[in-house]
Amino acid sequence: MARVVLDTPLPQLDRLFDYAIPPAIAEQVVPGVRVTAPLRAEGRLADGLVVDVGDTTEFDGALTPLESVVSPARVLAPEVWSLARRVSDRQAGSANDVLRLAIPRRSVAVERKWLAQGSPRDVPQLAHPVAGYEGGLIESAVDGGGRLALRSLPGVVELSDGAWVGRWAVTLAQAAVRAVISGRSAIIAVPDYRDQEQLEAVLRTVAPAGSVASLDARRTNAQRYAAFLSCLPQPDDGVSTPRIIVGNRSVLYAPAAKLGLIALYDDGDPLFAEPLAPYAHARDVALVRQQQQECAVIFAGHTRTVEVQRLVELGYLSDVAPVPLVTPKVVPTAAQQRQQAGDGGRVPSAAFRTAAEALLAGPVLVQVARPGYVSLLACRRCGQAARCTNCAGPLQLASSHAVPSCAWCGRLVGDWACSECNNTTYRMVTRGSGRTAEELGRAFPGTRVVVSDGERPLTRVDDEPRTLVVATRGAEPIAAGGYAAIILLDGERMLQRESLHVGDDCLRWWSNAAALAAPGAPTVLAGVGGPLAQALTLWQQHSYAAAQLQDRRALGFPPALRVASVTGRPAAVQAALDAAEHVPIRDVLGPAPVPADGPRTLDDDQVRAIVRFEYAHGDAVAAALRGVIVRQATGARRPPAGRRRGRPAPTLRVKLDDPEIL
DNA sequence: AGCACGCCGACT
DNA sequence: GTCGGCGTGCTC
Numbered sequence: 001m002a003r004v005v006l007d008t009p010l011p012q013l014d015r016l017f018d019y020a021i022p023p024a025i026a027e028q029v030v031p032g033v034r035v036t037a038p039l040r041a042e043g044r045l046a047d048g049l050v051v052d053v054g055d056t057t058e059f060d061g062a063l064t065p066l067e068s069v070v071s072p073a074r075v076l077a078p079e080v081w082s083l084a085r086r087v088s089d090r091q092a093g094s095a096n097d098v099l100r101l102a103i104p105r106r107s108v109a110v111e112r113k114w115l116a117q118g119s120p121r122d123v124p125q126l127a128h129p130v131a132g133y134e135g136g137l138i139e140s141a142v143d144g145g146g147r148l149a150l151r152s153l154p155g156v157v158e159l160s161d162g163a164w165v166g167r168w169a170v171t172l173a174q175a176a177v178r179a180v181i182s183g184r185s186a187i188i189a190v191p192d193y194r195d196q197e198q199l200e201a202v203l204r205t206v207a208p209a210g211s212v213a214s215l216d217a218r219r220t221n222a223q224r225y226a227a228f229l230s231c232l233p234q235p236d237d238g239v240s241t242p243r244i245i246v247g248n249r250s251v252l253y254a255p256a257a258k259l260g261l262i263a264l265y266d267d268g269d270p271l272f273a274e275p276l277a278p279y280a281h282a283r284d285v286a287l288v289r290q291q292q293q294e295c296a297v298i299f300a301g302h303t304r305t306v307e308v309q310r311l312v313e314l315g316y317l318s319d320v321a322p323v324p325l326v327t328p329k330v331v332p333t334a335a336q337q338r339q340q341a342g343d344g345g346r347v348p349s350a351a352f353r354t355a356a357e358a359l360l361a362g363p364v365l366v367q368v369a370r371p372g373y374v375s376l377l378a379c380r381r382c383g384q385a386a387r388c389t390n391c392a393g394p395l396q397l398a399s400s401h402a403v404p405s406c407a408w409c410g411r412l413v414g415d416w417a418c419s420e421c422n423n424t425t426y427r428m429v430t431r432g433s434g435r436t437a438e439e440l441g442r443a444f445p446g447t448r449v450v451v452s453d454g455e456r457p458l459t460r461v462d463d464e465p466r467t468l469v470v471a472t473r474g475a476e477p478i479a480a481g482g483y484a485a486i487i488l489l490d491g492e493r494m495l496q497r498e499s500l501h502v503g504d505d506c507l508r509w510w511s512n513a514a515a516l517a518a519p520g521a522p523t524v525l526a527g528v529g530g531p532l533a534q535a536l537t538l539w540q541q542h543s544y545a546a547a548q549l550q551d552r553r554a555l556g557f558p559p560a561l562r563v564a565s566v567t568g569r570p571a572a573v574q575a576a577l578d579a580a581e582h583v584p585i586r587d588v589l590g591p592a593p594v595p596a597d598g599p600r601t602l603d604d605d606q607v608r609a610i611v612r613f614e615y616a617h618g619d620a621v622a623a624a625l626r627g628v629i630v631r632q633a634t635g636a637r638r639p640p641a642g643r644r645r646g647r648p649a650p651t652l653r654v655k656l657d658d659p660e661i662l
Numbered sequence: 663a664g665c666a667c668g669c670c671g672a673c674t
Numbered sequence: 675g676t677c678g679g680c681g682t683g684c685t686c
Contacts, residue, residue, distance in 0.1 A: 008663080010663065044664075044665085
């Protein structure tokens with residue numbers, strides 16, 4: 001008898017099915033292999049993964065025999081299955097959806113090669129103490145399953161091959177090497193590929209060759225599948241070699257042999273929020289996995305998220321600061337006058353003087369607000385903003401030679417005409433970094449101005465003086481030797497965003513930029529005062545997080561409480577709220593019409609409700625909501641009338657702990 | 663999702 | 675009397 005998880009999007013099939021094992025393939029049916037299995041009717045086959053093999057079944061009925069074994073690669077490790085099950089239960093979602101994130105699509109050629117050759121073994125081991133912290137503290141945490149909220153070292157360092165990286169990357173790489181030396185794997189999750197490149201650069205110098213596997217989304221599926229397979233036990237003898245596995249948020253599901261350490265860098269970055277169902281945040285996945293496998297966990301970064309601060313205050317994580325304490329030199333300028341020269345009045349005079357002086361010594365970074373990830377379009381003749389012909393959403397260009405697409409409904413709009421003047425040519429509207437660069441170029445004559453933004457990010461700049469680097473937040477290049485000065489320019493504008501966590505976000509953007517300064521080089525925060533400026537100046541981000549947490553407790557906002565958002569047609573949302581009645585929740589906000597600033601669906605009458613509940617009742621709330629999702633999928637049929645084109649919107653979408661909600 | 667089972671109108 | 679309508683329910 002084989003217990004199989006089937007690959008199907010149907011919530012009602014999100015459980016294990018028992019199948020008989022035909023004698024002909026009995027030897028190949030082992031836990032973790034991909035199989036095909038008949039489902040319901042003869043001739044209908046579903047893909048699946050063997051979770052385990054046993055003698056007894058709970059199912060009273062004749063077991064259907066498995067159809068075939070797809071390949072001998074055991075791609076579903078037992079602990080990854082437990083993780084997928086636990087995470088999906090927590091999120092009121094399907095284990096299937098988690099497995100899709102955990103296991104890359106199969107590539108036959110890659111797999112054949114791996115089955116024939118296996119992966120590198122007998123990784124040579126080199127010792128590297130973790131520098132910058134109390135001696136042996138991080139090592140003993142890694143060895144003993146410790147849980148740390150680690151304040152990263154600000155600053156950049158030069159590696160033996162001449163590359164410059166943030167010091168945070170060195171700390172995490174050294175901790176990971178420590179785990180590998182003691183015979184266990186380490187998973188390091190970073191927000192994006194630029195962080196990943198730094199980490200990989202350090203690992204090339206401190207980690208044994210062949211011990212690092214990269215699972216980020218930038219690689220092709222074949223490359224990712226090869227890296228994934230290299231983490232599995234050897235195909236011939238089942239012996240596993242510990243690895244350092246680095247990647248983006250989905251690396252937390254990697255099949256790590258004997259997992260000893262999970263580390264996240266900058267857990268406040270929105271890229272750690274999974275946009276795919278069941279929407280589990282990497283931080284939560286890390287915590288679940290750490291509990292299941294009793295390994296060490298490190299949340300490192302230049303700021304402290306409110307979520308991590310909560311765990312520190314609960315005593316679950318230990319707050320660890322560098323010894324000796326290293327802090328950048330931050331200069332607030334809230335009350336100062338603005339320079340009136342040809343810079344558009346945006347640069348306070350103190351910042352202007354600081355930059356002018358520092359430019360003689362080395363590169364200077366100017367951080368500006370981001371105009372948006374993509375450039376929007378406007379009519380070339382009359383300047384009217386270009387809108388979607390379908391839903392009136394703003395049109396954008398993903399790249400310079402793409403067809404414009406709608407930011408709301410995603411539709412490609414190849415036949416656009418201006419709604420005002422009927423003109424059919426458009427231009428890109430770029431504001432922000434480009435304009436600022438122009439202005440600053442005039443303000444600092446004789447200076448080379450380079451721009452780094454979301455579309456064209458620079459990874460690094462050299463230590464040439466008279467170089468002004470204008471970067472949107474999050475796209476700051478690393479300067480060799482660190483910047484001679486850093487000017488944080490659009491603080492006020494960044495703070496204008498309407499969100500519960502603007503303050504946290506701004507402090508994170510500023511702190512991450514300040515961490516790129518050369519030792520002793522000034523960072524000027526322009527035009528912002530108050531507790532945020534104070535937290536940055538004193539390099540006490542954890543104090544700000546503590547104060548924020550205090551506020552959230554008073555308001556009953558996450559992470560003081562947990563929240564579930566329920567979106568769908570009014571009847572479906574009401575069904576979910578009725579189910580929540582039987583569970584100890586705190587309260588319900590709404591239902592209210594779905595906020596108009598979000599993506600507009602063709603479906604008009606969608607509403608959203610927010611359920612607030614205590615951490616202790618998370619399982620009960622998730623189970624109740626899951627029950628409604630299953631009932632919605634099986635019970636009442638979709639309304640036959642008024643059928644619309646396109647994908648049928650799910651009748652109910654449930655997101656737990658959505659960071660964007662308030 | 664598909665597909666089978668099941669209980670009411672117009673046909674040989 | 676039966677063929678078939680698609681509402682309802684299940685998938686090892």
